[in-house]
Amino acid sequence: MGLPKIVVLGAGYGGLMTVSGLQKQLNHQEAEITLVNQNPYHYVTTKLHEPAAGTLSPEYARVPIKSVVDTNKVRFVEDRVTGFDPDKKEVYLENASDPLTYDDLVFALGANTETFGAKGVLENAHLINNLNSVRMIREHMEYMFSQYQNTEEKRDDLITIVVGGAGFTGIEYIGELVDRIPKLCREFDIPRDQVRLISIEAAPTALPGFDKELVDYAVQYLEERGVEFRLSTPIEEVTTDGVVLKGGEEIKAATVVWTCGVRGNSLLEEAGLETMRGRIKVDEYLRAPGYENLYVIGDNSLIINPENERPYPPTAQMATQQGETLAKNLVAALRGGSPAPFEFSLKGTLASLGRGSAIGVVGNKKLFGFSASVMKRLNDWRWFYLLGGLSLMMKKAKF
Amino acid sequence: MGLPKIVVLGAGYGGLMTVSGLQKQLNHQEAEITLVNQNPYHYVTTKLHEPAAGTLSPEYARVPIKSVVDTNKVRFVEDRVTGFDPDKKEVYLENASDPLTYDDLVFALGANTETFGAKGVLENAHLINNLNSVRMIREHMEYMFSQYQNTEEKRDDLITIVVGGAGFTGIEYIGELVDRIPKLCREFDIPRDQVRLISIEAAPTALPGFDKELVDYAVQYLEERGVEFRLSTPIEEVTTDGVVLKGGEEIKAATVVWTCGVRGNSLLEEAGLETMRGRIKVDEYLRAPGYENLYVIGDNSLIINPENERPYPPTAQMATQQGETLAKNLVAALRGGSPAPFEFSLKGTLASLGRGSAIGVVGNKKLFGFSASVMKRLNDWRWFYLLGGLSLMMKKAKF
Known part of the structure; x- marks a missing residue:
């Protein structure tokens, strides 16, 4: 019998945090981990507005996957996912004739654009x-x-x-x-x-x-x-x-x-899953209803905020926390342990207003102007630290 | 009676060298000098291929006219020339209701594109x-x-x-x-x-x-x-x-x-002057045939090379030398002296091949590669030195 196969689709915040947790916690002989992404790099979605305006090099927002993934433990496949079948447990890729098979699938492919019915x-x-x-x-x-x-x-x-x-x-x-x-x-x-x-x-x-x-x-x-x-x-x-x-x-x-908003990835509906605005209302273990081994995280997962009974907005913060929890749960499952339910913990929200200003809430504190902008920058760096440690953080901090 | 009016059209190599010579040699009470140019800046035509490729900032190729023209001696008019009448001695401008009148006109407006009959x-x-x-x-x-x-x-x-x-x-x-x-x-x-x-x-x-x-x-x-x-x-x-x-x-x-070539400015033909491919075959004093006070220099002037009986190609070098001679002759005429005939002296020709290489002939010596490229750069700097002295040259050398 082969090793259990964990396939992670997408190297965004959620996918990369999952892979990062798995490669840290698992030994060689515990599972076969595959990461699929259409580019050889991760991009920092929350920074994309800056190269879009031309205020920052796109290179700042890019991290080569091979620089953060341990290729001894994780097989990286550079390809585009064209579909998947959660009953057959198969994933279809644009440039591979055979489907990828899996025991556990982590769907972290990110969202599609929401047009709200506007034409063109x-x-x-x-x-x-x-x-x-x-x-x-x-x-x-x-x-x-x-x-x-x-x-x-x-x-x-x-x-x-x-x-x-x-x-x-x-x-x-x-x-x-x-x-x-x-x-x-x-x-x-x-x-x-x-x-x-x-x-x-x-x-x-x-x-x-x-x-x-x-x-x-x-x-x-x-x-x-x-x-x-x-x-x-x-x-x-x-x-x-x-x-x-x-x-x-x-x-x-x-x-x-x-920039009016996003909806869930169309591949979910195409696979026959029930969605709300394209997103999957996942259970407390981040699983799609009816599928024990299909995890959906990031922009495609819908989780209700118990405080106001409304869905949490999809954010990098949410995806990152989901990836961390999911990696732990996958490891626990492999070792016969029990999974922990996912609980979102809002650390804060910051919106930049150009280079020198921002607004936001961190804890219970409102921040304005330059201090908020510094917090925002530190928060970017934190992500690079999580991804690639001190050396990646220092490299990006130079920009 | 008013002062003699000298009007210079165009702040390219030829026009600026004319104005520069006039303002150096003339005193306040000798002539009224007007320079007309459609932009408030001169641009270095021979460098334009670099910003066009994106290898150099366009700012390198630009010099504000007020930084090189002595506005105590020269009136600068920022406007576009729409035509002129060499018999009435009038110049028509886009944004002025009255024509400019002149005693001497220097036509240095630069060339038009030659399509050689290609469509589109x-x-x-x-x-x-x-x-x-x-x-x-x-x-x-x-x-x-x-x-x-x-x-x-x-x-x-x-x-x-x-x-x-x-x-x-x-x-x-x-x-x-x-x-x-x-x-x-x-x-x-x-x-x-x-x-x-x-x-x-x-x-x-x-x-x-x-x-x-x-x-x-x-x-x-x-x-x-x-x-x-x-x-x-x-x-x-x-x-x-x-x-x-x-x-x-x-x-x-x-x-x-x-980049197939240039022809003379269409304003010359529109003014009823006889042209060869749009250019005026000027006399030895750079005058258009039949007009004592109409000087045509730069890309619009046609001068035959006595060595091979063919027209000299229009170059910055040619325009610069014409401007120098013309300024001297205009000053001489104002003071009752006699003009000197223009003779072109080819100092050399250099073509760059990107940043690190060039080819060319200087004197009788052929130059290749990096040394030619250094010569080319020195030549650029020489133009800035001629225009605005050491300070302008140093400013541009920093690029």
Whole structure:
């Protein structure tokens, strides 16, 4: 009989924490661990808004998988998952003719974009999704700026940027733009006040769900730096020319970035599993209902916050804690022990507003401005420390 | 009676050297000098291939006019020349209702693009023309690279660059690309050998008119670094998809840069002057035939090389020497002296092949490789020294 096969799909926060826990705790002869990821690197999703704005090199947000995975203990497969069958216990890959088989599957492939029924989003909007898409956002924006001076009529839409969604990612992204745009203006000889930055949000407030005092701080900070907010304003369509708002108003903008939210990965529905907005309501051991050996973590897992009976928002913090617990439980199961139920512990929430400012809550304390921004940076470093220890942290801290 | 009015159109090499000579030699009460330029800065045309490739900041190639012109002696008008009438002695500007009048006019507005009858050049090709156009070339190329990873089918044309023309500018530009492309490939995770750099030239050799040994060196240097040469191959059309060669072959390329040559400024023909390929065959005092007070210098002047009975190619060196002579002659005329005939003295010719190499002839000596590249750099600095003295030279040398 072969060793038990644990297959982890996806090298995001959740997948990597699972693998990291397994390789630390398991010996060679206990299990065969396989990690599948479509890129040879992990990217730090919570930092992607920075390369998207051009304020940070994408290299900061990237960690080669081989530098954090112990290839003596874990087999790494660079491939794209095209589907899986939880009854046959098989995973299908784009470039492999035979399916991967497993005893335990950890589904940690990350989310898909939620369009909320708006038309043209996937065709015409840019997405802060991965390293490739954010490099393109930056280049797209710069290309539009460079065209401005080369058109006879100086088209204002070329230097208008619409950010759809004033949630976490949208606010963090526009915060970076507030830093970047003055530099771009100097580079391309464009007066700063010609450039429009517009944040459009369907909810009546920016950062829905956040503490009001912090939201007010963020909105004022951004407005003072030229951001226009359009609240209670759903986007009906993203076109090749810009966006059409509910009611019919059109805003012409050559750059539209969609940050309105995510839904679960479509592979879950395609595998016949029951989902809520694409996510799986997992049990206390992070398992999909009806499947003893299918674990779903990260953006694809739905867990209800007992305090308000609403789902926790999908975050890196959640995925990381799930990965840690899951690794321990998988090890316990292999050794005949019993698993511990997962409990989410919210350490805090921080949203950056560009390089020098942020807002957030840590413990019971509200943070504003520069001190929040330092906390945010320390938090980034913590992730690199968890992933690759001191040496990786120091390498990234140099950026 | 007012002071004699000298109007200089264009702040390129020729125009600036004229103004620089005038302001050094003339006293306040001798003439009213006006310089017209559409930008508040001079740009170093011979360096534009570098920002176009992204190997150098466009700021290196830019010098603010107010930093080199003595505004106590010279009136600077930032405007675009829309036409002139050499009989009425009037110059028409885009943003002024009244024409500028003059006693002496120096026409130094620079050249237009020569398409040699190829279709679609002005619509679909990029031009290494000015600061705005080269910033756009760079951004365009990078944007295409960023798109490559975001297309399902990995379209090769997105990372194919065609340079039309293997003359001076074309070779210098592709030399920069040879340096830049490996960096871009790393930045966008594209294998270097996927990228195609194609130099297309109608003549049977690259760098027509250059010493064969130097041409062979340049071609081998570039070929070893992945450049494909297509010689004796005129481009018939530039399309939105790439280029169509004579005979019908199509090369798909998202980036096409046209460096095939220049012709005289169309304003000369529009003013009713007789031209040869848009250029004016000036007399020995750099005057247009039939007009005592219309001087044409730089790319718009045609001067025959007595050694081979062919026109000198338009170069920065030629324009600079013309500006120096013309300033002296204008001063002499104001003071009742006689003008000296212009004689071009070829100091040397250097073509860069990226950062670390160049070829050229200085005096009777052929130069190759790094030493040529150092000479080329010194030559750039010499221009900054001529323009703005030691302080400007030192500032630029820091780049």
